[in-house]
Amino acid sequence: MDKFLQAAINEAKQGKKSGGIPIGSVLVLDGKIVGRGHNQRVQKGSSVLHAEMDCLENSGRLKASDYQRATLYSTLSPCDMCSGAILLYGVPKVVIGENRTFQGPEAYLKSRGVELVIEDNNECYQLMESFIEQNPKLWDEDIGE
């Protein structure tokens, strides 16, 4: 498997281990991971640190030209907020672990020029399916429902 998606899955698992929502993300620049993160709703009581946001935050203040040649990996299809962050910084490519348990505004991202690769990875799917089944209210909270 793609080693970067594997790194995102490892983040998701770390999030699960610490009692959180199992979604992970890494930002890759010139073939190297420059930031990693996972959903921090439970751990930090955060409403904004979805996995992709935590990853961007942990990547620090990069140059526009860095974001514009980076690839963001996420174990789950990015929601409206995370998609907006991708658009703000002009990240041109997003690799998505799965979009069966949740699908963000993928068509909108594509219409704004973002390349999406859907891996439909079974481990990503199983992590979320199991989590949602066991924690439906927490999951609803995370997606504003």
Next chain:
Amino acid sequence: MDKFLQAAINEAKQGKKSGGIPIGSVLVLDGKIVGRGHNQRVQKGSSVLHAEMDCLENSGRLKASDYQRATLYSTLSPCDMCSGAILLYGVPKVVIGENRTFQGPEAYLKSRGVELVIEDNNECYQLMESFIEQNPKLWDEDIGE
């Protein structure tokens, strides 16, 4: 002037005083401010804590039904990321101090059902115009340019 927009301006001024980008935001629920924030790029080295995001973060983990009857105030037109957060949580109304120095995806927000009120407030405008003139690189970084 609207006391809530004034509170957002006060946040922007606090941000300026602490060496940051002068954009402020408050979240109003049932006539009361439940969260305040300002851009934290400089102060916290943050790439995700725009004023609106800092405000949402400081508001804590609210119920979906709370967001869905709240009004978000921002001294500046929300960017793609902050607009995405508004959409994620279904905030139905956004009051914008000004959109002359920067304009986010307002048409998209409207197309998704969000009510926008543009105040075209001169103090909001002056804060940003002066900041951008004196800190063009920092401003470009904040909007991914």
